[in-house]
Every structure is written in C-alpha cells, then in structure tokens.
Amino acid sequence: MAVFNPQQLKKLEQQAKRNRGHFSHAQLNELQAQLSCDLDTLLKALLPVAATFSQAPISHFNVGAVAYDKTTGGAYLGANLEFSHQALSLVVHAEQSAINNAWLNGANEISRMAISDAPCGYCRQFMNELDKCAELAIMLPTLNTSLKELLPSAFGPQDLDNSQRLLASTQSNIKSLSHEISDTLKTHLQNAYAPYTGNLSAVEISTQSHGQFYGRYAENAAYSPSLSPMQGALSQLALAGLKLDEVAINAITLVETKGYENQQAVADAVLKSYATDAALLHVLAEME
Numbered sequence: 001m002a003v004f005n006p007q008q009l010k011k012l013e014q015q016a017k018r019n020r021g022h023f024s025h026a027q028l029n030e031l032q033a034q035l036s037c038d039l040d041t042l043l044k045a046l047l048p049v050a051a052t053f054s055q056a057p058i059s060h061f062n063v064g065a066v067a068y069d070k071t072t073g074g075a076y077l078g079a080n081l082e083f084s085h086q087a088l089s090l091v092v093h094a095e096q097s098a099i100n101n102a103w104l105n106g107a108n109e110i111s112r113m114a115i116s117d118a119p120c121g122y123c124r125q126f127m128n129e130l131d132k133c134a135e136l137a138i139m140l141p142t143l144n145t146s147l148k149e150l151l152p153s154a155f156g157p158q159d160l161d162n163s164q165r166l167l168a169s170t171q172s173n174i175k176s177l178s179h180e181i182s183d184t185l186k187t188h189l190q191n192a193y194a195p196y197t198g199n200l201s202a203v204e205i206s207t208q209s210h211g212q213f214y215g216r217y218a219e220n221a222a223y224s225p226s227l228s229p230m231q232g233a234l235s236q237l238a239l240a241g242l243k244l245d246e247v248a249i250n251a252i253t254l255v256e257t258k259g260y261e262n263q264q265a266v267a268d269a270v271l272k273s274y275a276t277d278a279a280l281l282h283v284l285a286e287m288e
C-alpha cells in the first residue's frame with residue numbers, strides 16, 4: 001500500500017498546520033501523483049498527518065480522520081480532542097473534527113471519509129446527520145465500506161420530521177444583536193445547524209498572532225453527538241497545531257439565539273480545561 005515516508009509526512013504536517021488542516025484539490029492531485037495511487041489510498045495515506053493534530057491527554061489514543069468534499073475536490077483533516085478534568089462526553093471525536101473543519105470552510109458534500117480506526121457508534125450517528133449520508137463511503141485501514149453498512153436500521157433526522165441536513169441547511173437572517181460581533185461570526189451564526197432546539201449559535205476565538213478561529217453549533221437527531229460551537233472552535237485551533245493556553249487570546253465570543261440559549265455552560269466547562277483567564281463574551285441574537 002502507498003504510504004508517505006517520514007520526511008514527506010513531516011512536510012505534509014507543516015503544510016497542514018499552515019492551512020489549518022485543509023488540502024486543496026490541486027494539492028491532492030500533486031500528492032496522488034507522488035504516490036501513484038487512487039484517491040481513497042491517498043486519503044488513507046494522509047491519516048498519520050491528521051493524527052498528529054490529536055490532543056488526547058486522557059486516552060493517549062491519537063485518532064485521525066480525513067473528509068473529502070466532492071464539490072471542490074479538497075480534503076479536510078480532523079483529530080480527536082480531549083479536555084482534562086472535564087466529562088468524557090465533551091471530547092471531540094476525529095470524525096466530528098474533520099466534518100466540522102469541512103463544514104466551517106465551505107464544503108458542500110462530504111462523499112468520502114478515511115478514518116484511522118473503526119468509527120465508534122457516536123460518530124456513525126454524527127455522520128448520519130450529513131446531507132447525502134446514504135452515499136457516504138468510509139475507508140478504514142483494512143476495509144473500504146459505507147455508512148449504510150456500518151449503521152443499518154439508523155435513527156436519523158427523518159424520525160424527528162426534520163427535512164434539513166448538516167452541510168445543506170438553510171441560512172437564517174439576524175434581526176438584532178445584544179453586542180456588535182464580526183461579520184465572519186455573523187455568517188457562522190447564520191449557517192449554524194440547530195433544527196432540534198432552534199439555538200443557532202457560534203463562537204469566535206480571536207488570537208493575538210494566529211488570527212481567528214470559529215465554531216458553529218452542529219446538532220444531531222440523537223442529541224448527544226451534537227457538537228457545540230466552542231468544541232468546534234477549539235478543534236479548529238488544534239488543527240492549526242495550537243492549544244488555547246499556549247497562545248495569547250484577544251477575545252472569545254459566544255453568540256446564541258435569544259430565548260433558546262443552551263451553550264454557555266458547555267463553553268465554560270471546556271474552557272476550564274485550559275490554563276487561560278480569557279473571559280467569554282456572551283452575545284444574544286434575535287433571528288428572523
């Protein structure tokens with residue numbers, strides 16, 4: 001099987017860090033030529049690169065995932081993220097991290113996922129919320145399969161009469177805000193996916209020298225696998241090779257939909273896992 005040598009992996013890791021875990025279609029083409037392999041083999045060959053972004057202080061089990069966006073032909077890395085001294089239910093799984101990375105950066109259709117280990121039940125359920133998930137191909141180290149095969153008799157959005165899907169939800173408009181926020185954060189708020197609670201919400205982590213990082217709420221029909229905006233933003237930071245308490249933070253903003261807010265507690269909980277005194281600015285939005 002085609003694999004990158006240690007030197008190539010080091011270079012790819014640096015490249016991924018600079019691009020926050022994104023490889024463009026042109027870059028993938030180049031890498032495919034380098035390995036003379038098919039796309040699925042290349043996605044699997046990128047898994048060790050993805051896994052280097054894992055932050056797993058509890059399990060020390062580093063998982064990598066790669067989501068392929070059919071519409072742009074680009075790939076997005078993901079890695080697991082654990083929070084010390086917090087409930088295990090708050091961890092971000094590598095598959096969630098890759099899908100979140102793709103979604104936040106404009107992917108429209110994830111058609112293939114490569115994962116370094118078999119996806120847990122929670123992740124199968126998370127992937128089941130994706131638009132066109134019935135056609136989702138899944139590549140594991142020793143098996144190429146599909147979500148359909150891994151999650152038969154699935155419970156999903158249709159069981160709750162939800163016709164929206166992750167990566168294909170309709171954009172909402174903002175009526176008013178309790179505090180001014182950046183235009184990019186507004187866009188993430190408008191594109192959050194909260195069909196079950198109605199709490200469109202998003203987070204912006206603004207750093208002094210590494211730019212901004214975003215997260216938006218991704219709900220799930222089974223509720224528990226939902227990804228909070230703060231978890232999503234911290235996962236984005238991890239994919240740039242950074243940790244919250246190792247970078248200077250200018251501001252952290254959480255914006256939620258007034259009357260439906262439910263994210264402050266989880267945001268505070270995961271922030272407590274880091275040695276940072278960065279305060280959370282809580283903004284309420286009224287949506288149209």
Ligand SMILES: [Zn+2]
Binds near residue numbers: 095121122123
């Ligand atoms: Zn999982």
